[in-house]
Structures are given as C-alpha cells and as structure tokens.
Amino acid sequence: MQAAADALILGAGPAGVALACRLAAQGLLVDVIAARRSPAWEGLSPRVIVGLRRAGCGAAVAAAGEPARRAAHWNGQSSTLNHEHLVERARFDAALRRDLRSAGARLTEASVASLRRVDGLWQAFDVSGAPLSRAAFLVEARGRRAPSAGVTLDNGPRTVAIARIHQGDPGPAASAAASFADGWVWMAALPDGRRLLQFVVDAALVPPRVQLSDFHASLAAAVPEAAEWIARRAPLGVATARDATAALRGGLVGADWLRIGDAAFTSDPLSGHGVHSALGSAFAAAAVISSLRAAPDALPLVQRFVEERNADLFGHAAAVGNAFYRMERRWPERLFWRERSAWPSAPSPAAASGLRRQPVVVEGRIVEREVLVTPRMPRGVLTIEGVELAPLLRLAGAHESTTELAQRVGHTPAHVGTALSWLRQNGFLHSGGGLPLV
Template structure:
C-alpha cells in the first residue's frame, strides 16, 4: 500500500473528495498545490474501454497528471462512417478505464492527497465538517469542505436539463493482436463506437434510445444480432471471442445543480454528464475541476464571497454543458438518412434552445483570477457571452481605460499602454489586436463605449 493510501480516514482534512476519476483527481492536485490537505475516497469501478479526446489528455497534462497521460498512450487513428460518407478525423486516445483510474490515483498521491479505498454508504455532517462512512460505519474520510465527484453514481440532485434518454450497450471481445484504432458509424436506430487495442481486445458499443432497450435477460442476444446486421461492426470483431456478456449503462445528457454551498460542491459527471457523441466528457470534467479549485479556494479564504462563487459555478456548469450538447447536436443533425426515425429525430431537436449569446459590450462577471473567483469587468460578444477578462495576461478593460490618457498614433499605443499597465509592449500589442478584431477598438485609435 502506498504510504499516502489508507483504508480508514480519521484525520480531518481541509477538503474531502468523493471519487477518483479525472474530475476528482485534477481537483485534488490543484488543491494540494494551493496548500490544502485533501483526502480522496475512491472505490473500484467496472471495467470499460474509453476514448479520450486530444484536448482531454492535454488538460490532464496541464494538471500535472503525468501518470494518466502516460496511461493514455499515443492517439489512435479514427474513422467515421456518417451520412453515407467515410472520413478520417483527429485521433483519440483509447484507454482501459481501470488502468487510467489507477494512474490518476498515483497522480493524486504524488501531488500530496491522502487516498482511501472504500464504498461510501452514508455522509454525516457535523459542526466541524463532513464524514464519509462505509456500510459498517467505519470512517473512510473527513473534511471541512465536501466535494462530490462520484459521477453518475452520486446521489442525484434535481435535474436542470435532460436530453433524450440514451443507453450505451457494450461488449468486449478478444482476438489477434493488431493495430490501435477506433471508428464510429451510424445506423437506423443509433450509432456504434468501435475500438481496438494492440493486445487484441476489441469493443463494440451501441448507443440507442432508452425506449428501444431490450430486456436485460436478452441484452447479449440483442447486441449480437445488431452487430451481425452491421457489416462494419461484424467485420470489426470477425474471428474474435466474446470476453463476457453485453453490459448497459446510462448515457443520457443531464445537467444538475452543482449544489454549491459554503462547504459543499458537486463536480464532473455528478454535476453534469454529456452525450458520448459530443466527445466532451473527460475534457469537461477536467475543465470543471480547474474552475472548482478556484471556487473551493475562494470559499475557504472568504465565505462572504459565496454569492459570486455560486453565480460563477452555475454559469460555468451551464456553459460547459451547453457547448457539449451543441457539439453532439451538430453530429446528430449531420446524419440525414434517418432523420424521421425516433432516435435521430429526438436528438436533432435537442437541445431546444441555441447556445446563449450576449450583446457586444462590457459587463461585470465572476471570473477566476489567481486561483480565486472575483467579480471583474469583462468584454462580451455574441460569440463569447461569458466574456473575456484578459488576452495573454493583459486585462482588457484596464487596457481600454489606459487609453483615456489621450490619443496615440501608430506604434506608440502598445508602448504607452504597456508603461501604464506595467506590461511588455508585445503582449499589449496582441491584446490590442484582439480588441480591433472583436470591434472594441475600431482602427486601434479610439476607445468605444460599453
């Protein structure tokens, strides 16, 4: 057992995190880097193979999760058969989820988190904080601040938005060793994800509407019949032997309340889970963990900042979910051959509202500044409704304000504003270019009004 891993957690940590997936691990590393004591409680999950986007792995790299990045390996080639056309898209990293989770826990321990293995049966809240206990009543961990990061297994909070009920039915096969690769293909009543690892393991996952789910007793026979009817899927596992029965999991897109209070927060899939077609799952979990670290740090140092933190968390959660939903929607609408079939019709019509937009101008928003959440003036555009605080480390609103000192011409502007803001002229020039491109500084000569 690692010297930072224990089976029972008795000391009160600053933060207690339940769940050792990407969101919980990245948050643990961020908080320990900020000087907080963290206890992370985790339990085994069922085996699965998963595809990670390139930017999800880059997010793990940015968080210092070197073991997880190594476990992700090199990206696999990926092809897509969609709407009658075959295309090659950016690769994805194919991972055995148990191996990835083990690597993530090593990263958490390396960052200074204390690990506890066990299944949480109940949470107890006292005057000094929270305790997680197992079915025998043994304490697994305790902390003054609680973070729920157990994904879809977490006790449900009220749903704010829910997509069409979606199920993923997968089965693992084993065959001859071969090339690393993946594929996605659409069919009349859903779509399939195919994956192959060099050790010979292969996966066929069928994504279908919840209304079409076969009885659990017939799940494997149903999966076998669908695979046999899809030439690409049948060819993918030709000569392979099934390693077990087909298994089903919920893949419905759902956004819940992050439930942020002065001492509690939900992150990752416990706050929102996305449709697998969006490809944003792990990426969104990692991005959410970075934001959550600032939320926890702010509340720990200034509980009176809770209103701003709550606004930030709610807005960030809704934004990440909306972008993932929009990405999935675009793929669903791109398949036109079966647009009248229930599976495709429901998903092409969801989400019912387009991505939020905002009028061009200056607004006050809760943003992350030096690992804290503060309200600052930001510049918003229809395409960037949450606003932009800074470009290359140069805050945009103070840059606009610095131009009030008087008109300037040509190359003098970046140098003069740089002196005023104590910023290198090169960085200021890049920020000025962004202002020009986004209509805040027509011609680079005058300051617009909000």
C-alpha cells in the first residue's frame, strides 16, 4: 500500500476539493476517495465562483462558464433578479477532480464501505475489504450521503426535490424559480437545448419511485411557468428524487476527524447557501486541522469553534429561507407553505452589541480573541483592514489622534482611520471620537 497520508478526505465535491487544495498547498500529503455522483444540475452564485478561485480551483471556475439570467415568479409577481452559473454536476465534478490532481492530492475513485483505526491511523476499505488509504486525519465530506454520526440538533420540514430533464432546440442559458400551491420549482436551461424542472415539495406528497415520472408530469402540467418552460420538449429519462431537508448535526469534530459541508449541516434549497457554505466550511476546516496537528490540547476550543460556527450558519440560512417562504402569501393554509413559513418557529434573537471572547481563525490557526459583536454580525468582527478592533477600542477612549493610535497599534493611519470609522458607524465610539459605548 502507498505511504500513509496526512489527511484522508471522503468526497470530491466543492467542500472536499477546496479543503484538499488548501491542505496540499500547505505541504500536506492528501488522499481523496470519491464515488461518482448521480446526475444533477446546480446553480452557482457569483460568490461561489469567488470562493472557488480563492481555493485554487481554476478548472472548476472555467467549467462554471458564464452566468445566466435568473428570473422569479413569486407571490403572483414576476421579476428578473440577477444571474447564476448553471453547471451540470458531472462536468463540474470532473473539473474539480482536475483541480485535485493539479494541487498534488492523490485521488481514488471508489466507494468506501468501512472505516477503522489501525495502529493510530484511519484506514478506508472498499466493499470487498480491500484497503484504499491510510491517514492520520479523517475528513467526512460526502454530503447528504455521509453516514450519520452523533445527533441531529435541528430539522426543517421534510422536503424532497424531484427533477427531470427535457430536450428541445438549443437556446440561451437561463434559470427561473416559480411558486405554486404545493411548493416551488427551479427551472434551468442549458444552451444545448436541455431543460430541467426541479420541483421542491413536502415529503408527504411524494409517491413511490415507480410513480415519480407521472407525478412530475402532473406538476409540470399544473404550473403554468413550468409548462411553458418545457413546451414542445420531450422528456429524457425518468424523474429522480433527492432529500432536500434542512438539518443541523452535532458531533462534528474529534481529535483526528471532522465533518464538513453537507455532512455537517444542510440548508433548505431556497436559502441558496449550499455550495457557498460548503466552500466556507473547507476554509475553516483547514484551520481546524492545522490547529489540532500543532496542539492536540486545543480540541475543546476547536470543538466550540466548529459547533458554534455551524449553528450560526445554519440559523442564518434557515432565516433566509423563511423570509422567502413568507413572501409567498397566496396559499397560507397549504401544508407546504404553512410549515415552512413557521420554521424556524422563533428567529434567533439579535445579538447585542459588545465585546465577547470567541474562537476565531488567526493566521491559519484557531485561537480565542475578543471580538466586537453587532446585531448584523453575531459571530463578531476581529479586525478591520488588519487592525484588531478590541485593543483599538480601548485606546481610542484616551482621545489620541489617529496618527498616535496608528503608532501604538502598529498599523498605518489610513487603516486605523478605516477601523475607527467602523467603530463609530456601529455605535462603539461617539461620533465625536471619544468614549467607548460598551
């Protein structure tokens, strides 16, 4: 068997690949094991493209292509929103694999049937019992397919996405979303003439697999925007269904293992946070692994960082989705809209402005620092323009000039001036420049 790796990542989606590229750039030997995904399409926001570039995933960025126009038909009104990049996951995943190899990670295309610790190392085995990889650290990044671990801390209403592709004449790429009495539909068109209808409905409405295609066809005929989207287009293959329930899991990190991306929490598809959250979890995971490798006794702080971060992001995504559901007011008594407009049952209370000690990432490691919390930024802000805010806040109360403050904190007057402006705008300093308000 080949030499043991520093890290073994299960899954080659955006989260797993971004993390592998980050770790490989730090000089770690990284193994990635991934099975082929089921066919799917995805809409990527412009900020996802920014995250892919930051991760060094140039091939994936190229595969995303140019952004397509996006429209919405919601609450009886139609509007043109912004744009999204439409990707066919098979092509996009192939590009992610190219990025993996370019980064120097070792990729094995296989399904992991079991995991065991042997002589202090994680070992992965296929269904026949053949070993696939050995590594000191294990990362679970297989998304919703990942075996469950720990406990589920929160669940949204059980939701299923049912998709089917139709083929017609070539045309411009575009996407749209439309609400209807029992859910909503995401519609996507690729330039080669293929068009996707993905209906998002309550799990209670989903029929047995053998009836999925007929159910999909009945929804397409009943929703005017969907019927127009696939008019004069023939279906390709059968309809497929996948779970789309929002879920927050606990037990996400140990001394030599970590769950990231959709293996840690999943968002309602209406929140639009899926791939962006996955990339963010990869960047945070790199700091988690570096911290635990350097200082195993940092585990309690790392656990707090991971659990709080995921809970905050999950809550934010839930609130975004809830806001969109409440915008649709035509069917308040229908099961789908009633449950999703009421979940989460109570929004997270707004954070009070002030100072709080919290685990944060500094120079690639997780450390505890004082951050400034605002209602808009409940996880807190450590720095502005590289200037640490808590020490600056204390010094600013002494009425020193910006130049004097810059000398004391070791930054340029311009950067300190920007940080002071942020403190004033967020109520931490009197506008006149004097005393802290916290």
